[in-house]
Amino acid sequence: MSDEYTPKIVAFCCKYCAYTAADLAGSMRLDYPTNIKIVQVLCTGRIDVLHILKAFEKGADAVYVAGCEPGDCHFLEGNYRAVKRMAYAKELLKEVGIEPERLEFFHIGASEGPAFAEAAKKMTDRALELGPSPLRK
Amino acid sequence: MIVGDRKPIEEIKEMLTPYKKILLVGCGTCISVCMTGGEKEVGILASELRIISDLEKKGWEITEDTIQRQCEREYIEPLKEKFDQADVVMSMACGVGVQYMAEVFPHKIVLPAVNTTFYGTNVAEGEWQERCAGCGDCVLDKTLGICPVARCSKGLFNGPCGGTDKGKCEVNKDLDCAWYLIYNRLKEHGKLDMLDEVMSIRSWKSSLHGGPRKRVREEAQK
Incomplete structure (x- = not known):
């Protein structure tokens, strides 16, 4: 890929887990790519496929949703719902011609700063491998 | 309620290919409750169509609207201006809505985005079953x-x-x-x-x- 390509990545993070983990990753001075734009949500159950599609429509190269560990959702089952919705969103991406691998879901507990950094690296690597989104503005 | 399934995207693409300005209209009643053609589904299809248009250079301009009921004239008539501005209208309602919008505004072609399937009930979250054949x-x-x-x-x-x-x-x-x-x-x-x-x-x-x-x-x- 061209040296100029820095992936634009949107991360929808649950306030109770992944967002706290992102904070922790900062406090721990962990290195992770700076091209991640974090959107804090009260629960990943709030994330609709429409949010995902809009992010891609506006030119995101990859999108990921990070929610609580299974069984740990503050609202009991928001993360399970999000996982199902992401599967549906992947189907929609596929049918419009966007690689579904550009979208992912991660379970990241509040105390897992390193896991947050790892997810950010993983999605950046994946976006680099896939190249710029065909919708990149 | 009347239950329907959204048509495959390929079929929708083929129907819309000859047009540029597309008005996508959802219905806020049955087809909204069965999560096929309400405001949210209009948003999803519109987003999909915009992405396809970008990728395949279709040049589509999508306008979205969702009215309370496509089977009643009083809800359809306020759409007149939007109908006039569009090359074609795509309805996400049941077959009644598609036909009635075309009757109210006969100068415009109204295409179906949904296959109307049955009269049914919502037996559990995300599951609808047929109950009446009318x-x-x-x-x-x-x-x-x-x-x-x-x-x-x-x-x-x-x-x-x-x-x-x-x-x-x-x-x-x-x-x-x-x-x-x-x-x-x-x-x-x-x-x-x-x-x-x-x-x-x-x-x-x-x-x-x-x-x-x-x-x-x-x-x-x-």
């Missing part, structure tokens, strides 16, 4: 609330047939045998003797076999 001559009094027209795969009036198997239908093992359900329902209410009555051959004139149906209530007319 046959025009209800026999639910004889079966205590289980419709043999809509729910027996063969539409039998004197079932079950030989294909019933441990409460399931031979057509599809995931389907309940309607006559097994009817038997249990009658038994539960101590009315098994109702099964002794043989239902006679019925006239299907009240169904679509007598042509499109019409209902007039003079007391409601001007």
Whole structure:
């Protein structure tokens, strides 16, 4: 890929887990790519496929949703719902011609700063491998 | 409610290919409740179409709107300006909505984005099942609330047939045998003797076999 390509990545993070983990990753001075734009949500159950599609429509190269560990959702089952919705969103991406691998879901507990950094690296690597989104503005 | 499924994206793409300015209209009633053609689904399809348009250079301009009911003139008429500005209108309502919008604004072509499938109910989160076939001559009094027209795969009036198997239908093992359900329902209410009555051959004139149906209530007319 061209040296100029820095992936634009949107991360929808649950306030109770992944967002706290992102904070922790900062406090721990962990290195992770700076091209991640974090959107804090009260629960990943709030994330609709429409949010995902809009992010891609506006030119995101990859999108990921990070929610609580299974069984740990503050609202009991928001993360399970999000996982199902992401599967549906992947189907929609596929049918419009966007690689579904550009979208992912991660379970990241509040105390897992390193896991947050790892997810950010993983999605950046994946976006680099896939190249710029065909919708990149 | 009327239940429908969104058409495959390839079919929708093909229908819209000759046009540029597309008005996508959802319906806020049945098709919204069955999560096929309400405001959110209009948003999803519009987003998909914008992405496809970008990737395939279709040049589509998508306008979205969702009205309360596409089967009533008073809700459709306020869309006049948007209809006038569009090359084509795509409806996400049931077949009634598609047809009635085209009747209200005959100068515009209205395309369907949905396959209308059945009259059903929401039995669980994310699951809808057929319950009525709109046959025009209800026999639910004889079966205590289980419709043999809509729910027996063969539409039998004197079932079950030989294909019933441990409460399931031979057509599809995931389907309940309607006559097994009817038997249990009658038994539960101590009315098994109702099964002794043989239902006679019925006239299907009240169904679509007598042509499109019409209902007039003079007391409601001007």
